[in-house]
Amino acid sequence: MSATLDIAGSPRCGRKILATAVTSAILASALSVPARAQGIEEVIVTATKRAESVMDVPLAITAISGNTMRDANLDDVKDLIAYSPGITGNSKDSFIDYVSVRGILTNDFGIGGDPSVGIYKNDLYQGRNGAVVTSLYDIERAEVLRGPQGFLFGRGAISGAMSIYTVKPDFDGVHGYAEVDVGERGHLVTEGGINLPVSDSLAFRVAAYHSEEDGYSRNVRDGEKYITHDKDALRLSALFESGDLTVNFMAEYETRDQSGSIYMATGSGEGYDYLSEIYGDFGFPMKDNDLDSDMFLGNRDGGDIYSYGLRIDYDMPFATFSSITGYRDHDFDYAEDFDGLPLIINAYAQEQSGDYFEQEFRLVSNSDGPLNWYAGASFYQEDIEATFSQAMSEDFFCSAYFAYYETTCEDLFAYYKDYAAYYPDGEYVQYFLDYFGTFDWEGSANGAMIDRNRAHGKYKGYAAYIDLSYDFNEQWDASVGVRYTYDEKDFSNLVLPSNSPVLGTRAALGFTTPQGPVKASDDWDEITPRAILNYHPSDDTLVFASVTWGYKSGGFNTFGLTPPAEFGITEAVSPEYRPAGFDPENSLSYEIGYKGVLGDSTRITANAFYYEYEDLQASYYDGALFYAENVGQVDGWGFEGTLTQNLGEYLDLNLGLAWFDSEGKDVQKICGNTDDCEGAAIPWAPEWSGFATLDAHTEFMDGELFGLLAYNFQTEQYGGWEPNSQELDGWGELQFTAGYRGERWSLAAYVDNVTDEYYYDGVSNGDSVYPAHFFGPSRPRTFGVKVGFSTD
Numbered sequence: 001m002s003a004t005l006d007i008a009g010s011p012r013c014g015r016k017i018l019a020t021a022v023t024s025a026i027l028a029s030a031l032s033v034p035a036r037a038q039g040i041e042e043v044i045v046t047a048t049k050r051a052e053s054v055m056d057v058p059l060a061i062t063a064i065s066g067n068t069m070r071d072a073n074l075d076d077v078k079d080l081i082a083y084s085p086g087i088t089g090n091s092k093d094s095f096i097d098y099v100s101v102r103g104i105l106t107n108d109f110g111i112g113g114d115p116s117v118g119i120y121k122n123d124l125y126q127g128r129n130g131a132v133v134t135s136l137y138d139i140e141r142a143e144v145l146r147g148p149q150g151f152l153f154g155r156g157a158i159s160g161a162m163s164i165y166t167v168k169p170d171f172d173g174v175h176g177y178a179e180v181d182v183g184e185r186g187h188l189v190t191e192g193g194i195n196l197p198v199s200d201s202l203a204f205r206v207a208a209y210h211s212e213e214d215g216y217s218r219n220v221r222d223g224e225k226y227i228t229h230d231k232d233a234l235r236l237s238a239l240f241e242s243g244d245l246t247v248n249f250m251a252e253y254e255t256r257d258q259s260g261s262i263y264m265a266t267g268s269g270e271g272y273d274y275l276s277e278i279y280g281d282f283g284f285p286m287k288d289n290d291l292d293s294d295m296f297l298g299n300r301d302g303g304d305i306y307s308y309g310l311r312i313d314y315d316m317p318f319a320t321f322s323s324i325t326g327y328r329d330h331d332f333d334y335a336e337d338f339d340g341l342p343l344i345i346n347a348y349a350q351e352q353s354g355d356y357f358e359q360e361f362r363l364v365s366n367s368d369g370p371l372n373w374y375a376g377a378s379f380y381q382e383d384i385e386a387t388f389s390q391a392m393s394e395d396f397f398c399s400a401y402f403a404y405y406e407t408t409c410e411d412l413f414a415y416y417k418d419y420a421a422y423y424p425d426g427e428y429v430q431y432f433l434d435y436f437g438t439f440d441w442e443g444s445a446n447g448a449m450i451d452r453n454r455a456h457g458k459y460k461g462y463a464a465y466i467d468l469s470y471d472f473n474e475q476w477d478a479s480v481g482v483r484y485t486y487d488e489k490d491f492s493n494l495v496l497p498s499n500s501p502v503l504g505t506r507a508a509l510g511f512t513t514p515q516g517p518v519k520a521s522d523d524w525d526e527i528t529p530r531a532i533l534n535y536h537p538s539d540d541t542l543v544f545a546s547v548t549w550g551y552k553s554g555g556f557n558t559f560g561l562t563p564p565a566e567f568g569i570t571e572a573v574s575p576e577y578r579p580a581g582f583d584p585e586n587s588l589s590y591e592i593g594y595k596g597v598l599g600d601s602t603r604i605t606a607n608a609f610y611y612e613y614e615d616l617q618a619s620y621y622d623g624a625l626f627y628a629e630n631v632g633q634v635d636g637w638g639f640e641g642t643l644t645q646n647l648g649e650y651l652d653l654n655l656g657l658a659w660f661d662s663e664g665k666d667v668q669k670i671c672g673n674t675d676d677c678e679g680a681a682i683p684w685a686p687e688w689s690g691f692a693t694l695d696a697h698t699e700f701m702d703g704e705l706f707g708l709l710a711y712n713f714q715t716e717q718y719g720g721w722e723p724n725s726q727e728l729d730g731w732g733e734l735q736f737t738a739g740y741r742g743e744r745w746s747l748a749a750y751v752d753n754v755t756d757e758y759y760y761d762g763v764s765n766g767d768s769v770y771p772a773h774f775f776g777p778s779r780p781r782t783f784g785v786k787v788g789f790s791t792d
Helices: 015-031 066-071 077-083 270-279 394-402 409-422 431-436
Strands: 060-065 119-122 139-146 160-166 177-184 186-197 202-213 217-219 229-242 245-259 263-265 300-315 319-337 347-365 369-394 446-471 477-493 518-538 541-552 555-562 580-581 585-598 604-616 617-622 625-630 633-644 652-665 688-700 701-715 733-740 745-752 760-764 773-777 782-790
Touching: 015 319, 060 066, 060 077, 066 077, 077 139, 077 160, 077 701, 119 760, 177 745, 217 263, 270 394, 369 394, 369 555, 394 409, 394 446, 446 555, 477 580, 518 555, 518 580, 555 625, 585 688, 604 688
Parallel strands: 119 160
Antiparallel strands: 060 139, 139 160, 177 186, 177 782, 186 202, 202 229, 229 245, 245 300, 263 773, 300 319, 319 347, 347 369, 369 446, 446 477, 477 518, 518 541, 541 585, 555 580, 585 604, 604 633, 617 625, 633 652, 652 688, 688 701, 701 733, 733 745, 745 782, 760 773
């Protein structure tokens, strides 16, 4: 599954020699027929700031080549999950809050917190929901790391990281490639890149990408098809080399116009049963890929993302100095029907814009002696603003949340007005008047109340880290490191005027800010160490043990207050009220691992881990109020392993398997302040997940015939921590590709989801009124053909 390279001699040779070899080999693999070596080839990564064999890196890491990404039809960075054991939660939108690394995910869809998983491109942090998910095209490789990552990037990540590296320019003349992929449902993907050297020291590379596909999920209300996309991207890269100086520049633009998430009621659960009593049965679950949804605020996931990166490397006698500068600007427009029913219960929309600047400085030693080290310091600054809209039918509110039977607000208010005239001291009369303020009904123009709030965050922070490695002898070495992190956040939340004259902000928020935004500021810092001990019983074997502390800063609830609002009544005025905050998360992770090459045909990795994750940042509802705060501790443990097996001259087998279990402690807040969830496992993390690929190849004419059979799977998940939660069945998806790859041309046919497996990305429990739902129906079986051309 990875870009490969044979390097003679010790895997601990000099950085510059290895870096040059890696670049040349990967470019050759990307643009021409790869020469197949006998036995297992060596995989080179740069996860530890030096180019070295993945088998010598004491980390849980998966390396995936750009070639493999194209062969496996991986569309965006989240698709790497399929071939990364221990990581689950892919979804068909631009959110990463469902991506789970060893059970840890970002349990907050607002803008007041930070992602748990870090996604990087050319070592530059890619940001948050709406900006972070970009397309995979003209990619050199990806390195997917599991566990806390505080020593590899300027911006740390507490659960894991996905690090993408694009193809760089070179000085080997003008060359390039192009590929066209055509499939069912209007599927069309075009990708290409061209290398343009202009002198012995300056070269450029231009790459472009387009992808589109019609939808496959039909709304029976209007016949519209959803889960469609249309994306375009362009990247310009430049390389300058002069003596010991290397400069890489990247400018990238991507625009997308696609569907938002699709939700479908499960047809069961307390909330669904309650609504069925009021409105009659809705007919859920529906047949495959059909939905019945009002889409009141629409369904869309649009974005424009501008990215710039500048890396300067200077080789000195004792170390290499690197300066890494990045800037990203994005606009994000999103809408979905969160409840998945033909009722306006919770239609959701988000309009967001923001920019992100980062600067990192590194020093990486060039020593050939037993002591090696690297150190870095970084700074970031983010300015982000988002307007959130959440809609609910006024009549639905009056029926489901107040009357408990189907009615209209007009009839309900008329009833209480007449009742109060005859029985002024009657039961609930004063309660009704205190809650609504009037007996005279006046509705909105569109029959729905739309709660809108504008959140604005200004964030900055800096970090510094150092890692020291020492070789005691040929068999034993160790590394120790420490990182200091500081984060500072200024956050404000303004509730915009309600469009519902009487009901006000009761669709979701439950409070107003009549005198302007409520504001809060806070800062946090932490020191997080790491220690690794390595044992090399032979040149082809590594056994390692590590202890790593992880950290993620605190933040603010985009939809809540401190002190908590009295729903539907509170007028929040500073300084009495402020946005609700939450504290940092901390983790302590222990890991032991094995990496070994057996003979010429087998490569094995295996690692077991245990972590204690404290002050878990979680989102949950308490009645109608939404909270995002720290809820307790999770202990997690598991196993991950991979096998690469050469099955002779024509076949290669790759296997990956992960097992995970966990236990929640002191998580009463997310279960109605009861002990019902104590000891429960993380519900969204499947116990088992994994993949298998069989790669066939044989020489034919001037090229090769090839085939790829790929399968990935996961076991069941659950919609919440509570006992008897909604269950999402496990699933497995099979893919097949076969074709011919010649010196210049390639032709391949493929089938995605060969067995037409129907499944969902995730599930949610709902509550006593809100229906449980599935989200993200799977893409059906898809046939397609690819044609490629290379100038090499």
